[in-house]
């Protein structure tokens with residue numbers, strides 16, 4: 001496989017961009033080697049700068065539920081673009097998008113559009129603090145909620161992949177407002193509330209973790225979080241940036257039947273354009289300016305291009321609910337091809353092959369995986385034309401563009417690659 005163009009681009013990039021990338025995991029430090037520079041995508045495929053073709057299981061880290069260049073998304077973008085690229089004023093389409101979000105995720109009675117998942121979680125936390133008058137947030141080890149100062153404590157995603165300590169540059173006063181507890185341990189949450197009954201503003205959780213690899217909640221865990229937070233007058237925030245419109249049309253909250261107080265959405269909601277949403281109970285969200293005193297704003301919030309793409313995505317989901325069966329079946333076939341010495345966690349079309357024969361239920365068990373074997377597996381798959389997330393601690397995503405033949409080819413590649421990685 002020729003990679004000269006990607007290598008040259010990476011060398012050039014490192015002169016102008018820290019580490020040569022605009023988001024750390026893309027640098028492939030978790031698997032070694034140099035990242036491929038992408039020239040274009042089509043359906044389930046990515047094509048790199050050297051002309052190599054891959055079946056893509058990153059899907060832009062989650063947004064591309066319908067694959068690359070879906071015709072409905074492209075048509076919506078074209079239509080929006082012809083009307084103008086940014087107005088900094090209200091539009092009918094952003095109301096349509098807010099209504100579509102509310103219809104699919106009914107716990108979100110009022111919603112605000114922002115530009116990224118980080119902005120959504122940062123804003124949701126501010127609202128939780130402003131509403132409760134409390135400062136402390138509980139998060140879970142290995143969960144990642146964007147690069148919000150106070151949430152970069154024991155974080156997943158790139159922080160986990162690079163094995164970084166909590167980030168320099170975050171004032172101690174900020175990280176002191178965060179308690180990081182083990183995921184899937186309801187007793188730890190109960191104990192924290194007992195110790196600080198009137199100080200905890202919110203519990204924020206990825207209801208299905210995707211940022212330490214895919215880790216589902218244990219039965220009863222989300223119910224316990226709901227019950228404990230309600231009992232102590234704290235808010236439950238579901239970070240559904242990854243799971244929203246991915247694990248079901250209404251996200252993890254629909255799948256598990258839990259109603260959080262606030263929810264953050266990103267990725268799929270933008271159809272591949274930069275947009276995110278936070279929202280929740282009307283009585284809470286009404287505290288946001290200009291309805292109330294909690295401030296949050298943005299010049300590009302509700303950007304017409306992103307809103308157009310997002311609306312096309314949500315309308316597709318609303319009119320084709322059957323896609324979730326297709327996604328589940330395809331991802332299930334990938335899950336089934338792993339040998340016994342590999343643990344597979346899958347919820348819907350999110351999945352991780354963990355290089356351990358032990359169950360992976362939290363960060364402690366995830367970090368015991370053999371990342372060197374994962375690295376070998378990743379490169380063996382790449383050689384066979386399959387592009388996986390370049391870290392043991394990320395989830396892969398299947399799209400509706402993945403055909404039967406794509407899945408078959410991937411299964412065949414995986415069987416060979418497991419044999420290589422496991423020796």
Ligand code: HOZ
Nearest residue numbers: 023024025026061157211
């Ligand atoms: N934090 C993202 C995945 N969990 C990675 C984003 C990116 O590199 O684009």
